[in-house]
Amino acid sequence: MSAEFLTILPLGGGNEIGANCYYIHWGGTGIVLDVGIHPKKEGLESLPDFSQIYNAPVDDIILTHAHQDHIGALPFFIREFPHTRIMATYPTAIMARIALHNSIRILREQLIKHPEFKIYSHEEVELMLRTIRDIAYRKPFQCKGFSIPESEAIEAELYDSGHILGSCGVRLQKNGHSFFYTGDINLRAQSIEVPAQRPPGKVHTLLVEATLGATDPDALPDWDEECSRLARECNRIFSKNGSVLIPVFAIGKTQELLSVIWKLMEEGKMMKVPIYTGGIGRKVAKIYDKFRYMVPVQNPRRELKDIPQIPLNGNVEYHSLVQEPCIVLASSGMMVHRTASYNIAKVFLRNPYSAICTVGYMDEESPGYRIAHAKQGDKIRLTDYSEETRVQCEILNFRFTSHARRDDLLEYIFSLHVDNVVLTHGDADAVAWMGEQILRENRGIRVFAAEPGKKIEIPVIW
Numbered sequence: 395m396s397a398e399f400l401t402i403l404p405l406g407g408g409n410e411i412g413a414n415c416y417y418i419h420w421g422g423t424g425i426v427l428d429v430g431i432h433p434k435k436e437g438l439e440s441l442p443d444f445s446q447i448y449n450a451p452v453d454d455i456i457l458t459h460a461h462q463d464h465i466g467a468l469p470f471f472i473r474e475f476p477h478t479r480i481m482a483t484y485p486t487a488i489m490a491r492i493a494l495h496n497s498i499r500i501l502r503e504q505l506i507k508h509p510e511f512k513i514y515s516h517e518e519v520e521l522m523l524r525t526i527r528d529i530a531y532r533k534p535f536q537c538k539g540f541s542i543p544e545s546e547a548i549e550a551e552l553y554d555s556g557h558i559l560g561s562c563g564v565r566l567q568k569n570g571h572s573f574f575y576t577g578d579i580n581l582r583a584q585s586i587e588v589p590a591q592r593p594p595g596k597v598h599t600l601l602v603e604a605t606l607g608a609t610d611p612d613a614l615p616d617w618d619e620e621c622s623r624l625a626r627e628c629n630r631i632f633s634k635n636g637s638v639l640i641p642v643f644a645i646g647k648t649q650e651l652l653s654v655i656w657k658l659m660e661e662g663k664m665m666k667v668p669i670y671t672g673g674i675g676r677k678v679a680k681i682y683d684k685f686r687y688m689v690p691v692q693n694p695r696r697e698l699k700d701i702p703q704i705p706l707n708g709n710v711e712y713h714s715l716v717q718e719p720c721i722v723l724a725s726s727g728m729m730v731h732r733t734a735s736y737n738i739a740k741v742f743l744r745n746p747y748s749a750i751c752t753v754g755y756m757d758e759e760s761p762g763y764r765i766a767h768a769k770q771g772d773k774i775r776l777t778d779y780s781e782e783t784r785v786q787c788e789i790l791n792f793r794f795t796s797h798a799r800r801d802d803l804l805e806y807i808f809s810l811h812v813d814n815v816v817l818t819h820g821d822a823d824a825v826a827w828m829g830e831q832i833l834r835e836n837r838g839i840r841v842f843a844a845e846p847g848k849k850i851e852i853p854v855i856w
């Protein structure tokens with residue numbers, strides 16, 4: 395009988411939705427899963443702590459999807475570990491290009507407060523992305539460390555995780571032990587995305603996201619019911635000559651909501667009004683269209699480009715948006731200061747006939763959270779430094795989630811017959827709830843909570 399350890403070292407993320415980055419050391423091979431940037435922090439603090447692996451073998455990076463909390467720190471990582479092989483699905487690689495180029499502008503704004511922060515250039519992004527190896531779902535490949543010659547090959551395979559286009563979970567296998575990282579996962583269908591594929595057979599060690607661990611499933615309505623409610627509420631707003639602003643993330647949520655709205659309009663359930671969509675969301679929609687026959691989607695015959703849309707560019711006067719009924723899909727999803735949705739929200743807030751419809755998670759410190767928790771007549775400040783605004787429009791909150799509900803996650807974990815569960819990508823309450831429920835089932839599963847800098851060593855015996 396031989397024994398070795400599978401080591402999981404979170405370099406960021408772990409107990410929050412932050413700079414997701416997990417270093418896996420197994421039999422002499424070092425694999426980094428995701429290299430995210432913290433969406434709320436600034437400067438060096440927003441990056442994973444790479445110094446923890448300066449003296450360890452680092453061979454491969456596998457990216458699960460193109461959201462900033464999973465890829466945003468990639469150029470910083472490559473600057474420190476330029477020899478690393480990067481792997482991702484093809485849609486993720488293409489969307490990463492858009493996301494990383496776009497965030498240079500945001501990072502530049504941090505330089506005044508954080509001069510020590512050496513941000514990356516457009517040229518660095520281009521050079522780095524040329525080296526990405528694209529990997530298809532369910533096509534096995536090998537990761538073999540080159541820094542330690544006697545390292546053994548790890549068999550790897552990617553599975554669709556149902557979260558956004560190209561998103562994947564990562565399976566690593568060696569000597570009969572199977573490790574699986576879910577990335578961000580959704581186990582139910584959205585409008586475009588299909589439910590996640592499950593890895594076949596037993597998973598000995600599972601690194602699983604727990605975003606909605608503290609959210610009561612009763613507060614998460616069924617997707618179709620939520621579509622019907624959206625149609626009803628929008629029709630009510632349109633009938634009093636109002637418009638609807640939906641703040642959305644550019645990658646994933648924009649395309650899903652665009653698809654939802656058009657389906658409702660085509661089925662005659664929602665009044666047909668002009669739809670405005672923002673620049674990055676439109677670029678990403680083209681990628682959704684391009685890959686619709688190459689990755690699993692609900693209906694590859696539907697193309698987002700066939701949906702009539704007006705570009706939300708510099709020619710659109712934001713004040714004109716509340717003069718005739720329309721729907722505006724604008725990023726950012728949390729109405730972050732100075733983004734399109736933030737600036738448009740300021741116009742909508744002053745219009746008593748219109749509505750702002752939130753559709754997803756809002757961080758407590760975001761302007762979106764303050765708006766989502768306000769009602770008509772309230773006085774709110776969008777940021778700590780902005781002046782008070784009276785909320786004159788309606789605020790309607792919906793949940794169109796792209797993350798697995800906690801009851802689905804538990805069923806998923808038990809269905810994989812796991813021995814070790816490492817909970818991540820959730821706040822303390824979310825991880826605690828999930829951990830307690832798994833232990834309560836008393837199936838002999840060992841439960842760990844991922845914490846940045848805290849090494850988890852799993853004995854692998856064969």
Ligand SMILES: [Zn+2]
Nearest residue numbers: 459461557578
């Ligand atoms: Zn994500």
Ligand SMILES: [Zn+2]
Nearest residue numbers: 461463464578
């Ligand atoms: Zn995430």
